[in-house]
Amino acid sequence: MYKIYTNKLGMSKGYIPKIVLIMRLTTVILITTFMQVYAAGFAQKISMTQSNAPLKTVLKVLKSQSGYNFVYTDDLLKMAKPINIEVDRAELEDVLTQIFKEQPLTYSVNKNTITLKEKLFLSPSDKHESELKDIVVKGKITDSKGESLPGVSVRVKGTTIGTSTDIDGRYSLNVSDDAVLVISYIGYLSKEVAVNGRNSVDIVLEVSTASLNEVVVTALGIEREKRSLTYSTQAISTEELSEARELNVTTSLQGKVPGISISSAGTGVGASNRIVLRGNRSISGDSQPLYVIDGVPIIGDPSDISPDNIASLNVLKGPNAAALYGSAAQNGVIIIETKKGKTGSVNLSLNQTTQIMSPIHTIPFQNEYGQGIGGVYQKNTESSWGPKMTGQAVDTWSIRPEDAGKQYSFSPQPNNVKDAFQMGYNTATNIIASVGSENIQGMFTYTRTDAAGIVDGNKLGRNNMAVRLTAQLSKRLKLDTKVDYMQQVINDNLVEDINNFNPAKQIYMLPRNIRTEDAKNYTYTNSAGIVLQNFWTPGSTLGLNPYFLINRASNISPRERTIGMASLTYDIAKDLKFMARVSFDKVMNSNEEKLSRDFYARALNGRYTVSSGKSSLFNSDALLSYTKKVNEDWNFNVNLGGNIRNDRNSSLSSNTGVGMIVPDFWTLSNTLDGITSNNPGPNIDVHSAYAFANIGWKNAIFLDITGRNDWSSTLPKANRSYFYPSVGLSVILSDLIEIPEFISFAKLRGSWAKVGSGGPAYMLNRTATFSPGGNNGYLQLSSTLPNTDLRPEETKSLEYGIDLSFFNDRIGFNVTGYKTNTVNQLFTVALPPGSGASQFFTNGGDVENKGVELGLTGIPLKTANFKWENSLTFSRNRNLVNKLNDERPKLIVGSDQSFRDFVVVQGQPFGQIFSIGWRRDANGNVIVGSNGVPLNSGTRSLSVANAIPDWMGGFSNTFSFKNLNLSFLIDHRQGGTALSVTDAMLNFEGLTEKTLAGREGGLIFGQNLFPGQKAVKQDGTPNDISVNAQTFWRTTGGVVNPVGEAFVESMTNTRLRELMLGYTFPKSLLRNLPVKSVKLSVVGRNLWFIYRASKTIDPDITAGTGVISEGQSAFAPPTVRSYGLNLKVDL
């Protein structure tokens, strides 16, 4: 198999001498990775004869003979004079000198690219000069990442005076003190800066939006010019990641990338996210993207990585972009490059962020009626269906002996929920030190993060350390190696969902008359001297005193992660490189939970749980690359690679169960019914061979072809090997044909890809599980039937788009359309339990996603000192399950305890949420029973919600005025619905404003209750039966089988996601300080719900990050608004 494959690429034995032949013809050229290589590197001999030829023609000849690329704009060429030249086997350097001698143009060389620019003359005869005071202005020109830019043109406005920057990006110029400098550089936006008598002016240039040579990191860490890409990709500004910092770096992508959908788990500080690019695809999997750091796939997501260490972050949304990462990439790839040391400089920078996090309370509680049932006070109920709270004296609920016989004032406690939350904080300190010589560059970074959540006890402490070393070991051998180490401890992670241990749930369930000061007395000592829980409903199955829960349940989760990578690249010849790389990601998680005595049924005498898990992912790669400029028009690049991926997992968990013998003595042996389980976890090996080629024509048409073959351990022998290809084309129209002047750039692109996947492990055998029990243990046969004929699943994807920019890049526009079909999916089909198994593994299905993504960027205003930039993103995704399984057109992917089934139905969008719904007649009227409450379906048989949004958009603006810049991001989500079990349970207990109406009766369904519904009685006449609020909500809501249809909430919302105000201190202020630059920013995230369709939920927070968490709102903690300061100092 391997042989056949290599032969396809022509890499047979017979081919090798050809390469060598090419090499011999080619004079060996040393390519260094560093900034500039001047003419010393030119080695091609040039021969040509031209008379009165346009410069463009001459350059074409030069390009074909030298293999060098020329970068220029048409404006520059218009300035050029015709050329006469005759050379024979001359050095390129000499030829260039000759050509440009008489031209108003000059050039600079960077690697194999020659950039043309306007020649600047110092003119001593200029009249203005003598009239004004001369000063020397010096400075450094860098890009937005702080990389120095050599060869940048610095000109005095309105004159021909100018210079260009040196290799370190520095310039020096004699100017008048009121001069305005015009700085321009190809690929970057030009900038005008007033000198204002300063001696030092540092300038940061920003990349032009439709820039010609913007470089992006693509698969396998290969940097490519964005213009050549055949698919859409999105780079994220890394500055924002560390300034408006989030504990989980992926949260920062919210609103910035069209086509991305992010929801957060409600576990407090350090919560993980669910990220989906371009819609759900996988019936049984989770559709989340692959994360790749420095060219190497990692386990899961990078939630614990420090944003300070990120040099670039790119989102490759479709499988087209990702075909080369193999199976794991079928849901898209997020590519992160970490920072490296730089040549020739010692840099030290400090970054300090402090943010305050405050809860945004979204649930409207009622404050009129207190504890009780049927309007009568009951001190031992969890309900607030009692009498009106008018300050009357009632018996205390407290069972503390000292409270016996006490009474207290029965009055509303509007703040008892708010009181239970606190302000949190997030502080991070980062130091980055980098040093580099010509041959070796090192970088060290350390970040310390401390955070506290809005629930007492929920804390995070994290250390991130990374060391990276890049070295030119010899002229040809290059080393890149790094270690990232992360160590984190989270205390009291918030439990999610309707779980009793979710503090948010117990807080929201506070009866409306419970005084905070009373609830805070959460324990009492009984006559035997035992400390027990003081709660209004002793022995409750579901309820707990929230303060008892917060203070008496403790949970500590340490986590360690190490990501290591070492790669060696050998330049075999000028065009031929070989790279070998090994990498690993190892994650060790552990958890220790202590529940004190008297958590009722869950832990009468306490419960102690210890668990740990480890996961590791090893990747070994080898890659051979060959790059060749065939002639003036053609160039190509061919790569051949192999990969071995070993995925290993295991976990161990043990707990005392509820049978602790000695209460609150924390050891696993202290129990009568301990439970230990060891789960080796899925172990998967995938071996791959791949090849890819890029072919370019006139640097304007690009063709990409990839092919990959995987062998996966998860599949049966016969189907273990599978191949998948991709092909893509991009055309830079603006370089090929005459287009109107106002269009500065136009590109068409299209690509098609197929990605295969081996699916999950362990589907080929029926197994049996041991468990303790009886006298010798129990054995249980698995209820899943194996399938020995499984085939790999496939995603086929088609993507096309246009990138345009107008008026010298003042307006940029791009649009991408795509369609993906994920077919042959591996999933389990439910069997009747009586068939002898509950499910079997099968292949099938066709889930289609199609959509469009738009991006519009603009610079509406730009003056010397002021600039306003904005960008608008829009995306919509349409999802349809074309086919599932003919025998089983409906598949329940997952269910939650309370009231949702997450269902995939043939012919419907993915992820329909089924629940109990109201029974309706043939005309769609809700049928109301004799008690005034609608009849319901009894089972989760109705599709009542779907979380897929209609569209999503983001609008960001940046205003720069001198050293100040202000930016904000607004994002909007339109459509999608969720079921709120929070509302179902709070309404059941009479806690929300919604339960105020009709306490005395008089609610008529379809009239003043759910007025949007048409309702009839069982005899078909319009409903006029009145019902009281308690009867209605207690039969409609609750935790056991509530009517889901009554609790559907819209997920539409608009929010001010991010706001930043930054000030870079002028150099003049820092003159006496040993610092290079200081920037202070005020940042805020999640500041304001501009619009929220639901009165109760925040659609961003779901219970968990699995696919079935979509469209679920279950006792999420309040949304956190954060604001703070960021200080960045470069030394």
Added chain:
Amino acid sequence: MKHLQNKIGHRLINLAIISITLLLANSCTDKFDDRNIPQDRIVADKMDANLAGQAFAFAQYNSVSGLSTYIWNSALYSDRFAQYFSNIHPAFQSEQYVEAGAHKDRLWSNFYDMVATQLHFVQEYTAKNNLPVENAITKVQKVASYHRMTDHFGPMIYTEFGSGKTSVNYTSQKDMYMDFFKLLDEASAVFKQNVGKKNAFGTNDQMYRGDVNLWAKFANSLRLRLALRIVYVEPALAKAQAEKAVADGVMVNNSESGLITCTINSLNGLSKITYHEEWRMSATIHSLMIGYNDPRTPVYMSQRWDGGGYRGLRNGLPVNQRDRGAMTLSYSAIGNRWRPLYTGAWGEAGVNAPMGVLTTSEVYFLRAEGALRGWNMGGTAKDLYENGIRMAISSITSATSAAIETYINGTSLPVSINDPWNSPPVTNIPVAYQSAGSFETQLEQIITQKWLAIFPDGWEAWAERRRTGYPLGYAIIESLNPNLTKFELARRREYPPIEASANAEGFKSGLNLLGGPDRMDTRLWWDAKPITSFRQPTN
């Protein structure tokens, strides 16, 4: 120099090609098959005989509701319909005759997954590997497990079980019962040929530790139970099967009782959930046991936690009236025998009591009923009835023989209860056997005492309440089921929703065989006592 570099280049290309090839070739995929087997599991087709015993053990334990399933299998349904317990948790409306949602699936799915699948596997395994005694035991276990289920639902997946198909047809209850008798015939024949032998299951058998003689008696006793179950629909067959059972030898001593031994790793399912405090002793238990001054009272019930004494709670309370905080304290919880092994804030530690499948005392009551019907049961109805009481009380209390005889001859009547409903006595029969009473009076006495004896086996108790109408019980406070009044008893459980969704075609065959709507008021095949002869509670 250039030449040398080219030479090195040449070698490096070769090296590169070789290393890529090696990377792939080395990646021998031979280990892939092993890699794809979870290390903590056993591959089913590579199992040895000893492990079949452990699969049997799992089914045996779970067929009487293991700890993980008890609440869904027993506590919320049959135990309430039997009127052993009353619900104080506002979330559950099952005893108001409403079944809803995913809970409906649990018993069905648990049974097929945890019991039927294992028994099917063991039955096939023992047949294939020439283990006849073990095969016979598995058949008896199969009857014991399946009859409980069909008595809940009616027609079920039975003969087609294990087909692995996406649609599976049902078997009628009558056909299932006929097959039960056939399986018992087959098993008994094997037992007769292997008298006195132990079997390979050994201590994996949590009931009889592999004792063939005891299994033989159990099989005959089970035959007797099934015979009486069908007495109103197949009286002749019932008589024949019952007399055959007694002639072949049923259990006579408490040491022969069919009880599942519970261990620390397989706890008594009821004790595993009692600390949830979601229900209280029923008013029916209260009226009978307090009225009879029953020596078992302190074993079955604990005294009220708010000040002592016993009080039972009526079934079927509307959700609004379930004030858990107060009711937990003011009504009796279950006795300590069935409380957890550890002490909590309330009550004392339990004993991890064995779980009853079919006890010797029940066998005496079955024989008493047979004798009442004029069958040859080896004794008179009165003697067998009294023996049943003796067996029941002596198996669970340390009451003296004199105390037991006093109870047997007791003439006190059930009491009324001081509760919000002013509940009158639940019925008017004493313990002392009324040989001169009517057939129905004697039957009521026999079944009522059996109901007390087999506590807390709600499965059997509810089946016998449906078959005979006894014990009378109270009306529930409120029925939410339009097809059942509060004075009526649920006749079956509705099929779980999973059948309509996962087995739509097969389910249709079940509905046809059921012969009535899939509702709780539809009577099963054996539930054939003329409706007019049922007494209904009036309060």
